[in-house]
Amino acid sequence: MEPLYLFDLASRQTDWLTTRQTAIARNVANANTPGYRTQDIEPFAATLGRTALRLATTAEGHIGSDPARSQAARVRDEKGRNPDIHHSGNSVSIEEELLKAGSVSRQYSLNTSVVKKFHSLILSSARGPG
Numbered sequence: 001m002e003p004l005y006l007f008d009l010a011s012r013q014t015d016w017l018t019t020r021q022t023a024i025a026r027n028v029a030n031a032n033t034p035g036y037r038t039q040d041i042e043p044f045a046a047t048l049g050r051t052a053l054r055l056a057t058t059a060e061g062h063i064g065s066d067p068a069r070s071q072a073a074r075v076r077d078e079k080g081r082n083p084d085i086h087h088s089g090n091s092v093s094i095e096e097e098l099l100k101a102g103s104v105s106r107q108y109s110l111n112t113s114v115v116k117k118f119h120s121l122i123l124s125s126a127r128g129p130g
Contacts, residue, residue, distance in 0.1 A: 009048075010115045014108070016044045021104050027097050036090035040100070 020041050030036040041047075 006118055007115065010111050012048065013044055013111050016041070016047055017104050017108050017111070021101065024097050024100050024104065027092050028094065030090065031092045031094055031097075032090075034089040036092060038091050038093075038097075 023039050023041055027036075027038045
């Protein structure tokens with residue numbers, strides 16, 4: 001049986017979501033730190049764009065690629081994105097960070113729902129007609 005890349009893709013997105021949630025939590029934790037600048041990670045599409053997925057080949061003459069390990073998402077400073085400097089001298093907006101955290105939660109829920117449904121489909125097809 002050929003490997004299923006949907007699970008690998010879902011795993012990579014889960015890793016990305018975990019890294020993003022960590023960056024958001026760090027921003028919230030430093031909300032009163034003077035001079036702290038908010039940070040976020042680059043979008044998942046950019047991270048995935050640098051990750052080469054191995055192509056499945058069935059014959060030696062087919063086009064293939066070497067497997068590459070995924071690179072960690074890069075943390076980037078959000079200069080210019082949130083120019084408001086607060087009384088503590090930093091650029092953290094709790095409201096904005098909570099919106100980001102909600103987005104991460106929704107993306108994680110969607111990810112797990114798709115994986116559960118795909119897993120259910122695989123089990124149904126393995127059982128055969130019933």
